[in-house]
Amino acid sequence: MYKILKRRQLNENVVLMDIDAPFVAKKALAGQFIILRVDEYGERIPLTVADYDREKGTVTIIFQVVGATTQLLSTLKEGDFLKDFAGPLGKATELEGYKKVCVIGGGVGCAIAYPSAKALFNSGAEVDVIAGFRSKDIVILEEEFKAVSTNLYLTTDDGSYGEKGLVTEKLQSLIDAGNKYDLVLAIGPVPMMKFVCKTTEPYGIKTLVSLNPIMIDGSGMCGGCRVNVGGEIKFACVDGPDFDGHQVNFDELMKRNSTYREAEAHDRANCRLYKGV
Numbered sequence: 001m002y003k004i005l006k007r008r009q010l011n012e013n014v015v016l017m018d019i020d021a022p023f024v025a026k027k028a029l030a031g032q033f034i035i036l037r038v039d040e041y042g043e044r045i046p047l048t049v050a051d052y053d054r055e056k057g058t059v060t061i062i063f064q065v066v067g068a069t070t071q072l073l074s075t076l077k078e079g080d081f082l083k084d085f086a087g088p089l090g091k092a093t094e095l096e097g098y099k100k101v102c103v104i105g106g107g108v109g110c111a112i113a114y115p116s117a118k119a120l121f122n123s124g125a126e127v128d129v130i131a132g133f134r135s136k137d138i139v140i141l142e143e144e145f146k147a148v149s150t151n152l153y154l155t156t157d158d159g160s161y162g163e164k165g166l167v168t169e170k171l172q173s174l175i176d177a178g179n180k181y182d183l184v185l186a187i188g189p190v191p192m193m194k195f196v197c198k199t200t201e202p203y204g205i206k207t208l209v210s211l212n213p214i215m216i217d218g219s220g221m222c223g224g225c226r227v228n229v230g231g232e233i234k235f236a237c238v239d240g241p242d243f244d245g246h247q248v249n250f251d252e253l254m255k256r257n258s259t260y261r262e263a264e265a266h267d268r269a270n271c272r273l274y275k276g277v
Helices: 024-025 068-074 107-122 142-147 169-175 190-203 249-259
Strands: 002-012 016-018 033-037 045-053 058-065 084-089 101-107 126-133 152-154 183-187 207-210 226-229 230-235 242-244
Touching: 002 058, 016 068, 016 107, 024 045, 024 058, 024 084, 033 058, 045 084, 058 068, 058 107, 058 230, 101 107, 101 169, 101 190, 101 226, 107 126, 107 142, 107 183, 107 190, 126 142, 126 169, 142 152, 152 169, 169 190, 190 207, 190 249, 226 242
Parallel strands: 101 126, 101 183, 126 152, 183 207
Antiparallel strands: 002 016, 016 058, 033 045, 033 084, 045 058, 207 242, 226 230
């Protein structure tokens, strides 16, 4: 059992939790993820490690309430326990050797981008962060990003906070201003990552993306998280989740991610699993 030590509501639909998981915290690195179950009847869901503290033995997760499991998870309080918390899984983001990096997060993807920005900044790299949101009311981790970036650029679609516009527009303006990035790291909605890659490709800027296909076991056995990268089939859970964005078939990824959209359960009361059927 894994105790919830801290719970913080970041916005109406996004929650941060610190979990007592010393063995996971001991090995976790930026870019890796865990798979958890809320209780013995629950499904397994992957969540990226948003932060970790090896001395305290804690792992931070940040999640958006979008389905039955995250809805249930959001009802838990400090002092409650999770049934399973397995990890760290996946390959850590390769962050060594970069001098000037642009880290781009879209919406709740900023939670995944944060640990990489932190690791890069602490290694001495110059880190520009572009954090994009639909509007001011869903902005998260602003102060945290300020602490681990050389420059932080906040954008909103409606202009209610920061600069009005898309993250790709801000990235283009930074490139046009003469910024020579060794690496661009983009994490967020698949269409956002796709167009970040289209922006950097003409300049030959190495671009990494963190992919979020359907995932079940997290060990490469089920094949559910397969993605097409450079014409080859890869498994996000063991080969990723980071991949060369210029090689990813984003259209195929979007199609696969929408396969079970209508069948996804959003309420236990309407799920046959909990009706004994």
